[in-house]
Amino acid sequence: MQNKSSAGATSDAARQLLHFVTAARLGGRRTFTEGEAITSAGETDDVLHLLLDGAVAEYMGEDGQVVLGLRLPPEPLGLAAVTGEPHWSTAVALSGVVTRAVPVRDVQALAAADPAAGLALLGVTWTRLRRIDRSRVEATITTATQRLARRLLELAPVLGQADPGSGAVRLRFTQSDLAAWAGTTRESVVRALRQLRAAGTASTEHRTVLIHDLDALRLLAG
Structure with missing residues (x-):
């Protein structure tokens, strides 16, 4: 990809x-x-x-x-x-x-x-x-959601940590950080994260993103 x-x-x-x-x-x-x-x-x-x-x-x-x-x-x-x-x-x-x-x-x-x-x-x-x-x-040629998904996939194997409770991949990034990585606005990141949460692909905590389904994230990344 x-x-x-x-x-x-x-x-x-x-x-x-x-x-x-x-x-x-x-x-x-x-x-x-x-x-x-x-x-x-x-x-x-x-x-x-x-x-x-x-x-x-x-x-x-x-x-x-x-x-x-x-x-x-x-x-x-x-x-x-x-x-x-x-x-x-x-x-x-x-x-x-x-x-x-x-x-x-x-x-x-x-x-x-x-x-x-x-x-x-x-x-x-x-x-x-x-x-x-x-x-x-x-x-x-890509949407903000696609770019966010791609950046999360890049960062997960390098900086991600396994969450002991859920097994999700935990990344310590703020929404502003993610906007910079995805080359978009913070508002677009908020909408993209909302979409990921609704699909059960990812969730958020304070200054943290938890990736629950890497395969679904790869499909979304295109």
């Missing part, structure tokens, strides 16, 4: 880039706690992060109004740093996160010295742009 690509599914290019960086013994490990920003929009940086463990949300807009996607290992974070441009998005740890932080000058030197590494770097950039295009198309 299309939601797999927008979820930040690992690409061959990202794996190859991590391989070249690791083989050359470039950079070192850095850790981030839940809620900590790894990159910040508008700021310049001299480090490229390759995600080793954990999950990261990439945001645009003030106060995280739009979520660009879920980033998972071994995705790169902060690609703008390679060209010396300010970051155009903010990457925030959704859990404990470990990255391999590589100085940009080392990445540039590696790409110049090894054409295969240069192609891997080009590949991860192309993959990111393709996902953005797909997200734009998705926003025009």
Whole structure:
């Protein structure tokens, strides 16, 4: 399904880039706690992060109004740093996160010295742009309910916790959070959640969504 690509599914290019960086013994490990920003929009940086463990949300807009996607290992974070441009998005740890932080000058030197590494770097950039295009198309041809269902399916295996009482998948997100993830308004999320509750597919508690029927959610996602 299309939601797999927008979820930040690992690409061959990202794996190859991590391989070249690791083989050359470039950079070192850095850790981030839940809620900590790894990159910040508008700021310049001299480090490229390759995600080793954990999950990261990439945001645009003030106060995280739009979520660009879920980033998972071994995705790169902060690609703008390679060209010396300010970051155009903010990457925030959704859990404990470990990255391999590589100085940009080392990445540039590696790409110049090894054409295969240069192609891997080009590949991860192309993959990111393709996902953005797909997200734009998705926003025009799907309903808010479909997009919410897709985002819940993406987030459930990464951040969901089994509810001991009902066996449902529990996700700690507010309605405003879900609106940002689905690229819609909070009012549309309220209507979509009402539809999911009526069908018995999901329910809500304070700042939490409980998914009761993943198969029904997949059908709704399309």
